[in-house]
Amino acid sequence: MININIHKTLQGARGEMNLDINLSIKEHEFVTLSGKSGSGKTTLLRVLAGLEDAKGEIKVANKIWLDKKNSLAVQKRDIGFVFQDYALFPNMSVEENLLYVNKDKTLAKQLLELTQLTAMAKRLPNKLSGGQKQRVSLCRAFMARPKLLLMDEPLSALDVDMRLKLQHDILALHKKFGTTTIMVSHDPSEIYKLSNRVVILENGKITQDGTPKNILLKTQGSQKFSLIGELLEIIQADIIFIAVVAIGQQIVEVVLDEKEASNFHTGDKVQVSTKAFAPMLSLAH
Amino acid sequence: MNQLDLEPFLLSFKLASVVTIILFIIAIPVSWWLSRTTCRCKPFVEAVVSLPIVLPPSVLGFYILYALSYNSPIGAFFEETFGIKLVFNFTGLVIASCFYSFPFMVQPLQGGFESLNKNMLEASYIAGKSKLKTLWHVALPNIKPALLTALIITFAHTVGEFGVVLMVGGSIPNETKVASVAIYEMVEIMDYKMAHIYSAIMLGISFTVLFSVYLFNQRHAKRIGV
Numbered sequence: 001m002i003n004i005n006i007h008k009t010l011q012g013a014r015g016e017m018n019l020d021i022n023l024s025i026k027e028h029e030f031v032t033l034s035g036k037s038g039s040g041k042t043t044l045l046r047v048l049a050g051l052e053d054a055k056g057e058i059k060v061a062n063k064i065w066l067d068k069k070n071s072l073a074v075q076k077r078d079i080g081f082v083f084q085d086y087a088l089f090p091n092m093s094v095e096e097n098l099l100y101v102n103k104d105k106t107l108a109k110q111l112l113e114l115t116q117l118t119a120m121a122k123r124l125p126n127k128l129s130g131g132q133k134q135r136v137s138l139c140r141a142f143m144a145r146p147k148l149l150l151m152d153e154p155l156s157a158l159d160v161d162m163r164l165k166l167q168h169d170i171l172a173l174h175k176k177f178g179t180t181t182i183m184v185s186h187d188p189s190e191i192y193k194l195s196n197r198v199v200i201l202e203n204g205k206i207t208q209d210g211t212p213k214n215i216l217l218k219t220q221g222s223q224k225f226s227l228i229g230e231l232l233e234i235i236q237a238d239i240i241f242i243a244v245v246a247i248g249q250q251i252v253e254v255v256l257d258e259k260e261a262s263n264f265h266t267g268d269k270v271q272v273s274t275k276a277f278a279p280m281l282s283l284a285h
Numbered sequence: 286m287n288q289l290d291l292e293p294f295l296l297s298f299k300l301a302s303v304v305t306i307i308l309f310i311i312a313i314p315v316s317w318w319l320s321r322t323t324c325r326c327k328p329f330v331e332a333v334v335s336l337p338i339v340l341p342p343s344v345l346g347f348y349i350l351y352a353l354s355y356n357s358p359i360g361a362f363f364e365e366t367f368g369i370k371l372v373f374n375f376t377g378l379v380i381a382s383c384f385y386s387f388p389f390m391v392q393p394l395q396g397g398f399e400s401l402n403k404n405m406l407e408a409s410y411i412a413g414k415s416k417l418k419t420l421w422h423v424a425l426p427n428i429k430p431a432l433l434t435a436l437i438i439t440f441a442h443t444v445g446e447f448g449v450v451l452m453v454g455g456s457i458p459n460e461t462k463v464a465s466v467a468i469y470e471m472v473e474i475m476d477y478k479m480a481h482i483y484s485a486i487m488l489g490i491s492f493t494v495l496f497s498v499y500l501f502n503q504r505h506a507k508r509i510g511v
Contacts, residue, residue: 049407051410074407074410074411075411075414075415078413081408085402087402087405087407089408089409089422090427091423091427100409100422144411144412
């Protein structure tokens with residue numbers, strides 16, 4: 001069980017912000033932190049790691065990491081951390097990067113096999129692709145056999161194919177080592193696949209907390225599907241209007257009548273949903 | 286005509302070697318601290334460290350001469366307690382050169398440390414390694430070009446100094462008469478031939494040293510793919 005109750009004042013891009021987090025996480029849980037940039041997700045991870053200080057308490061499996069008097073040093077927290085930019089040691093080979101954490105050669109070999117990196121063991125990080133680097137970073141994080149694994153947008157710098165492969169590796173390692181994992185991510189499919197709990201942060205506060213299905217599924221009432229997109233343009237074609245909407249990587253068209261068209265403006269965040277056959281467009285919240 | 290006397294060169298290189306080793310040991314903690322600190326006193330420390338770059342060598346030399354001489358408490362203390370004279374001998378030259386060349390060691394190292402990926406250093410702390418271990422195993426090996434630049438520039442700069450050495454050391458053969466001072470004296474007595482030979486040797490050595498540093502840095506950059 002991990003109990004977090006922390007408070008910290010941050011100097012953000014939009015002035016001062018208070019990070020107030022009260023969160024309990026069960027052992028072996030996979031929690032994703034999501035929310036707009038600047039909402040305090042990364043700071044929360046860094047406070048948990050001991051890289052930044054904060055007021056309050058952090059208790060991990062009856063061990064106190066932070067209270068009024070003490071803050072356990074980052075070196076003593078037994079965590080794994082995966083950075084978005086990999087943060088590998090460029091002067092060490094893949095194998096040395098792992099053994100630097102812990103001299104356990106058997107574990108290093110096993111991790112490299114699991115992530116199909118055995119052939120790369122003697123290479124320096126700059127001879128690896130982005131996906132390979134992040135797999136090394138993942139292996140390195142597990143070398144400490146961490147009770148708590150923290151990942152800060154680990155896959156956001158990678159392309160789609162590589163992400164799928166890494167998602168599989170992350171899940172496999174999380175289960176094999178029985179770690180408790182906290183990940184920052186914005187990718188709904190990734191969150192859905194990996195985590196069993198999603199916590200949404202807004203301006204330093206938790207606004208939603210639940211299962212990925214409850215939080216990510218946007219349909220309400222009789223809606224069959226519902227997608228959030230950005231309105232790019234409204235084109236008039238004779239008496240009807242066509243709204244061009246970007247949803248993820250795709251562009252779709254939705255037909256509107258004149259009255260509907262006058263409600264929308266280019267750049268609006270919109271929700272595309274359907275009840276029966278024709279998709280409908282409405283302003284998204 | 287004089288015989289080609291290599292003693293001033295040997296003395297210059299001996300001085301430069303000793304100074305480089307001493308400064309390397311002192312500059313690593315100072316530059317590491319400067320690269321990491323958020324202390325409000327940082328600009329002050331940086332200004333003090335960089336002073337020898339802008340100060341006329343005669344000014345620096347004068348202060349050091351005064352501080353080390355028997356007239357000052359420091360000089361008097363060393364002479365009375367340990368029986369060591371600190372001016373007009375090799376020891377005095379080493380102390381003066383350490384002040385004079387300090388920024389040339391600190392600045393490249395500080396720049397190197399500042400260019401390191403902060404996350405990479407944090408990854409080392411998370412791996413349970415102390416700051417000292419991180420410095421030794423992660424930070425230093427990843428600033429090799431800066432390290433080499435700092436060592437070589439400090440060495441070359443010490444070989445090339447003149448004003449401070451003359452002020453603090455004078456020109457005692459085999460003790461404080463380094464190559465630059467020897468050349469000055471040759472010009473004074475109008476022995477232009479020897480001055481030419483000595484100067485050419487200095488020019489050749491200096492160029493070779495700098496060329497090697499920049500060549501290494503170029504190759505290193507290619508190898509690690511910067």
